[in-house]
Amino acid sequence: MSWRNSSLTDVDHYLYQFRLIIIGESTVGKSCLLRRFTQGRWIEHNDPTVGVDFHTKMVQVDGHNLKLQLWDTAGQERFRAITRSYFRNAVGALLVFDISDQNSFAKVSGWMEDVRQSSKPHEPVFLLVGNKADLDRQRQVLRVDAERLANSFKIDYIETSSRTGQNVEEIFNVLARRIFEAIQDGTVVVGNGWDGVKKGDEIPKELSSRVNLQQKKISDTKDNGGGCCK
Numbered sequence: 099m100s101w102r103n104s105s106l107t108d109v110d111h112y113l114y115q116f117r118l119i120i121i122g123e124s125t126v127g128k129s130c131l132l133r134r135f136t137q138g139r140w141i142e143h144n145d146p147t148v149g150v151d152f153h154t155k156m157v158q159v160d161g162h163n164l165k166l167q168l169w170d171t172a173g174q175e176r177f178r179a180i181t182r183s184y185f186r187n188a189v190g191a192l193l194v195f196d197i198s199d200q201n202s203f204a205k206v207s208g209w210m211e212d213v214r215q216s217s218k219p220h221e222p223v224f225l226l227v228g229n230k231a232d233l234d235r236q237r238q239v240l241r242v243d244a245e246r247l248a249n250s251f252k253i254d255y256i257e258t259s260s261r262t263g264q265n266v267e268e269i270f271n272v273l274a275r276r277i278f279e280a281i282q283d284g285t286v287v288v289g290n291g292w293d294g295v296k297k298g299d300e301i302p303k304e305l306s307s308r309v310n311l312q313q314k315k316i317s318d319t320k321d322n323g324g325g326c327c328k
Contacts, residue, residue, distance in 0.1 A: 112156060112163040112298035114288070116277055117187050118270075119169045119222075121209050122194035123202040127229040130260035131194065132170050135270055140261050157271055159278045163300055166274060185216035189286060189294030190273045194227045197244075197257065198236040203228075206247065220294055223280055225273045228257040231264055 120128045129151065134140055136153045151170040156163055169188070185191075191213055195202040206226065213222060226248040228239060241257065248255035254272055258265040280286040281295065288295045 111300045112165040113300040114162075114278070114281070114298055115165040115167060115296040116189050116274060117167045117169070117294050118190040118192065118273065119171055119185060119188040119213070120192045120194060121171050121213060122192075122227075123196075123199075123205050123209075126194045126196040126199070126202050127260050128192075128194050129170050131192075131227070131229060131258060131266055131269075132168055134260040134263055134266045136168070140263075155270075157274050159271070159275050162278070163298070164274050164278065165298060166270065168270075185213045185222075186220075187293040188213070188217060188222050189220070190223045190225070190277050192225055192227050192269060192273060194229050195239065195244075196230050196233075197228045197239045198230055198233040200238040203239045203244070203247075210251065220286075220292060222294070223273065223276045223286070224251060224253045225269060225276070226251070226253055226255045227269055228255065230259060230261075231257040232259040232261045 120132060122128055130140060132151070132153055136155050153168040153170070155166050155168065157166060158164065191210075193206050193210055195206050197203075210224060213224075226244065228241070228244050244257075245255050254276070256265050256269050256272065258269055260266060277286060277295070281288060286295060288297060
């Protein structure tokens with residue numbers, strides 16, 4: 099297992115932390131999507147993930163900072179026992195397949211069911227991702243078929259390319275928004291010893307505004323020669 103911390107510092111404040119997993123068959127490009135999102139780069143040749151790989155990144159939804167814990171899981175069957183242990187505390191999952199590989203698409207339903215069974219009693223928020231959109235000429239999975247499957251699951255479907263960066267930011271932002279909305283409407287419950295969602299230390303907007311106003315008044319007083327030490 100490897101650990102990477104991307105674009106976060108100890109002084110960052112956030113409203114919630116979401117634990118997300120990226121799942122799908124080996125070679126569909128999960129690690130490349132994650133690297134493009136967290137590091138802004140793409141590598142032609144990438145070694146398969148062994149077990150799990152970990153990244154973090156901050157996104158914003160409705161003006162709130164949300165910290166994403168991103169767990170890249172290995173697609174090979176021999177690592178399944180390891181990766182299942184990370185499914186339980188996931189509040190969200192990107193279901194990734196390769197649009198140029200029909201077999202990877204055929205396995206999507208199995209991956210989804212595996213996560214659902216392993217994460218009980220919690221139900222993660224899913225998003226279906228058709229990766230390698232830059233290989234459209236070699237496409238084996240029609241968009242209409244992928245959209246039909248996503249509709250049957252009642253989830254979003256987005257096509258991406260880690261090579262070009264197409265929609266890579268969008269899939270993480272959309273998933274974060276869906277989870278945030280699920281918290282707002284009570285579908286996802288925060289707490290109870292579950293690590294899928296954790297409360298952060300973000301200062302509420304109304305309190306932050308009052309603090310900034312007080313700081314401005316203090317600053318103005320000092321600039322005008324006021325203060326007890328004059």
